[in-house]
Amino acid sequence: MLKREVIEESLEKIRPYLKIDGGDVQLVRITEDNIVEVKLLGSCSGCPMSLMTLRAGIERALMIEHGEIRRIEQVR
Numbered sequence: 001m002l003k004r005e006v007i008e009e010s011l012e013k014i015r016p017y018l019k020i021d022g023g024d025v026q027l028v029r030i031t032e033d034n035i036v037e038v039k040l041l042g043s044c045s046g047c048p049m050s051l052m053t054l055r056a057g058i059e060r061a062l063m064i065e066h067g068e069i070r071r072i073e074q075v076r
Helices: 004-020 050-065
Strands: 023-030 035-042 071-074
Touching: 004 023, 004 035, 004 050, 035 050, 050 071
Parallel strands: 035 071
Antiparallel strands: 023 035
16 A cells, blocks of 8 residues: 555655646545545646646656556546
8 A cells, every 4th residue: 555655755756847837736645546646736726738747747757656556636
């Protein structure tokens, strides 16, 4: 089972890139089947490129570091 603290540490590495454009990401929860739910904040929440940020940025980075993650999902 993935630990929240470990995912938070990984998100800290991604945050500077999001904050450059006025955005951020919040870890909401990790499901029992290793799906990580996040909420995009700031300018990321309404950005037309948010899906690309989620898939190509956040999901890719987390899945490279943590192979047991099945996927990342955005919640509102």
